[in-house]
Amino acid sequence: MARAPKSGRNSKPARHVVVRISEMRTQCSLGVYPEEKLGLRTVIVNVQYEYDAGAAVQHDRLSDGLDYKSVRDEVIRVAGLRHYNLVESLASEILDALRAKPRIRSLQIEVIKPEALKQAAAVSVSCSWVRPSR
Numbered sequence: 082m083a084r085a086p087k088s089g090r091n092s093k094p095a096r097h098v099v100v101r102i103s104e105m106r107t108q109c110s111l112g113v114y115p116e117e118k119l120g121l122r123t124v125i126v127n128v129q130y131e132y133d134a135g136a137a138v139q140h141d142r143l144s145d146g147l148d149y150k151s152v153r154d155e156v157i158r159v160a161g162l163r164h165y166n167l168v169e170s171l172a173s174e175i176l177d178a179l180r181a182k183p184r185i186r187s188l189q190i191e192v193i194k195p196e197a198l199k200q201a202a203a204v205s206v207s208c209s210w211v212r213p214s215r
Contacts (some may be wrong), residue, residue: 110165185212
């Protein structure tokens with residue numbers, strides 16, 4: 082079997098993968114109305130990110146990948162940092178925290194606020210980001 086030619090100094094194959102964390106539930110202080118500020122409420126967060134998993138795939142080691150538990154933990158940490166008046170603010174701060182991870186190439190966040198409106202199951206806000214090419 083013929084070997085693929087090496088490209089550049091780094092022979093690791095580029096394997097861009099998309100990881101989705103769906104319907105993550107966490108507690109946070111969220112809302113503009115006085116009754117919303119009295120306690121915590123559950124929000125649902127969906128995260129989708131892309132990263133180069135070439136080394137992880139090549140060696141089949143978690144240490145070479147981007148552990149999705151660390152992404153989950155960051156979402157929970159940001160949600161618990163402070164009171165958020167707007168779902169938009171919470172989504173934006175989660176996005177900013179996760180884009181600080183240098184391996185992430187693109188990112189989409191959706192924060193869902195269940196029962197935010199009468200006659201609607203939920204309200205959600207989505208935001209996205211793509212790392213500029215070098």
